[in-house]
Amino acid sequence: MTDVPFLTPLSPNQQRAFGLTEPWPLALADRVRFAELDPLNHVNNVAYLIWFEGARVTYFKHVGxxxxxxxxxxxxxxxxxxxxxWLQEMRADEEYVVVTRTVDYRTTSFTLRQEIWSGGTVRAAFTCVIVLLMPDGSGRMPIPEPVRDRFHAVDGVERRVDAP
Structure with missing residues (x-):
């Protein structure tokens, strides 16, 4: 896919063209760089974590x-x-998409699911629990209501009974 805009959120049609069966709330495309390879010319395991981090940062901005x-x-x-x-190896110059969505939440934390797709298959998947702390680190901070609303409207998360 040579006309894919790298590091720019992809539309649902662009995501489907990349081989995703269903669009995700956030999808970012990129290409494997030489510096991300190990001595066997596979993508180094650390590179996947960096790709996931970049998509998370963009996602956090998008959800407000x-x-x-x-x-x-x-x-x-x-x-x-x-x-x-890590589900399947990746190599130099492969184009890939990192997708991100919230799958669950509580009052001060939420579960994020991320996947890396290339060639119509999932190559790696990352699930993490994110906790929000007060700006000064003094304790936990509730997820703002507009963010929770977005989790429902855009990410498709079911309403939580234990959340405010």
């Missing part, structure tokens, strides 16, 4: 959780737990 410009008023965003599955 942070702008990363107001540390005195925006939450501290912490990964409490993460689990990755």
């Amino acid at each position: 959780l942070t702008t990363y410009t107001a540390p005195d008023s925006e939450p501290r965003i912490v990964i409490r737990r993460g689990e990755i599955d």
Whole structure:
């Protein structure tokens, strides 16, 4: 796919053209770089984590959780737990898409699911629990209502009975 806009959110049609069966709330395309390869010419395991991180940062901005410009008023965003599955190797110059969505939430934390797609298949998957802390780190911060509303309207998360 040579006309894919890299590092720009993809439309549902662009996502389907990349081989995704259903569009995700956020999808970013890119291409494997030489610096991301290991001595066997496979993508190094650390590169996947960097790709997931880049998509998470963009996702947090898109859902209105942070702008990363107001540390005195925006939450501290912490990964409490993460689990990755490397499913299929990737090589130099492969184009890929990192997709991101919230799949569950509580009052001060939410579960994020991310996948890397290339060639119509999932190559890696990452699930993590994100905790929001007060800007000064003094305790947990509730997920803002507009963000929770977006989790429902855009990400398709079921309403939580334990959330405010």
